[in-house]
Amino acid sequence: MSRIENVQAVRGMAILLVLSYHLFGVELKYFSGWRVLPDYLYGGVAGVDLFFVVSGFIMATVTRGCFRRPEGIASFVYSRFTRIYPLYWLYSLPLLGLFFVRPDLVNPSQGSQVDIVASFLLVPQQRLPLLIVGWTLIHEVYFYAVVTVLLFAPERYFAGLLLVWAALVVGGHQLAVNPSAFVAYVTNPMTLEFIAGCLVAIVIGNGLGLSGRAVLASGAVLLFGGWAAYHYGSHQIFPWGWRRIALFGVPGVLIVSGAVAMEQSAAQLLPRALRSLGDASYSLYLSHVLVTSALGLAWSRSGVQGRLYNSLALLVICCAGIAAGVVSHRFLEGPVNEFFRAHRAWVVNRIVRFAFAGNDPSAGSRSS
Numbered sequence: 001m002s003r004i005e006n007v008q009a010v011r012g013m014a015i016l017l018v019l020s021y022h023l024f025g026v027e028l029k030y031f032s033g034w035r036v037l038p039d040y041l042y043g044g045v046a047g048v049d050l051f052f053v054v055s056g057f058i059m060a061t062v063t064r065g066c067f068r069r070p071e072g073i074a075s076f077v078y079s080r081f082t083r084i085y086p087l088y089w090l091y092s093l094p095l096l097g098l099f100f101v102r103p104d105l106v107n108p109s110q111g112s113q114v115d116i117v118a119s120f121l122l123v124p125q126q127r128l129p130l131l132i133v134g135w136t137l138i139h140e141v142y143f144y145a146v147v148t149v150l151l152f153a154p155e156r157y158f159a160g161l162l163l164v165w166a167a168l169v170v171g172g173h174q175l176a177v178n179p180s181a182f183v184a185y186v187t188n189p190m191t192l193e194f195i196a197g198c199l200v201a202i203v204i205g206n207g208l209g210l211s212g213r214a215v216l217a218s219g220a221v222l223l224f225g226g227w228a229a230y231h232y233g234s235h236q237i238f239p240w241g242w243r244r245i246a247l248f249g250v251p252g253v254l255i256v257s258g259a260v261a262m263e264q265s266a267a268q269l270l271p272r273a274l275r276s277l278g279d280a281s282y283s284l285y286l287s288h289v290l291v292t293s294a295l296g297l298a299w300s301r302s303g304v305q306g307r308l309y310n311s312l313a314l315l316v317i318c319c320a321g322i323a324a325g326v327v328s329h330r331f332l333e334g335p336v337n338e339f340f341r342a343h344r345a346w347v348v349n350r351i352v353r354f355a356f357a358g359n360d361p362s363a364g365s366r367s368s
Contacts, residue, residue, distance in 0.1 A: 013255070056194035
């Protein structure tokens with residue numbers, strides 16, 4: 001798959017939105033006296049929805065030609081596992097040590113109660129994981145698991161199966177009453193954002209022409225304008241359920257569609273700075289809460305107050321969070337990914353020999 005630069009730029013947008021949301025949380029928790037950041041930044045949670053649409057788009061793109069092929073299926077599973085878990089574990093381990101020493105500093109909003117095993121496995125759980133942003137990765141892992149199952153079907157059925165999956169999510173969400181953690185995750189409307197991202201990739205891949213700039217601009221207007229109307233009109237912190245899909249998911253689909261169309265139809269690239277942030281977005285996503293919270297705590301103990309000082313402190317904390325993510329991407333995530341890429345062929349070969357020995361799912365469809 002050739003790299004789509006604008007998809008990385010959308011990732012850059014998404015991580016900036018998430019960072020702004022958590023920076024606002026840091027100010028609320030650790031700063032006293034003069035407020036600097038507006039409540040509007042609660043809308044930064046939309047970055048997660050944008051990430052989900054991007055993830056769906058990428059998964060539908062990288063799985064082309066992998067359906068009913070043992071090597072393709074094994075390669076997909078290996079790539080997704082090594083992309084998500086190793087770096088996530090590296091950032092979770094220090095928190096585990098802190099949890100044993102000072103549990104009051106880990107997820108105090110839920111009484112410092114953590115399911116350690118579920119946190120490291122990224123399986124559905126009642127509480128937030130040890131590394132708080134891991135709740136979104138649980139959605140990612142669930143999405144990858146279902147896509148893996150769909151890879152055993154002929155590729156021509158992929159779009160139809162995605163629509164069936166979407167219908168099951170909608171129906172399940174409507175029927176679920178007091179659901180378990182597992183049911184709550186698999187029937188969460190946010191799953192539709194992954195599915196929509198897949199469908200965008202399929203539709204654009206089939207040659208649908210779009211006015212990229214217009215679609216991207218309309219998505220941005222809907223996202224920021226819709227959130228402003230909702231936030232200031234309803235005085236709610238942020239939406240859940242179907243309202244979240246309408247306010248964040250639908251604009252996210254338009255933004256991803258427009259960004260991809262801009263590049264593929266008109267060779268128009270979004271700013272390099274956004275693309276660079278997108279490259280480092282996973283490291284930044286995992287590290288920024290730790291960095292900004294630690295610096296916020298340090299600032300709260302400094303005793304310094306005042307609007308100017310708070311503004312400067314928030315600027316420093318924001319820049320430090322970005323810098324830490326970029327450094328992590330360069331010196332931690334990069335080497336980790338390179339290590340697993342170097343062993344990919346060997347591992348995939350053994351997965352195929354172990355899991356598909358004598359049972360090639362493509363054997364019955366090669367002539368069709």
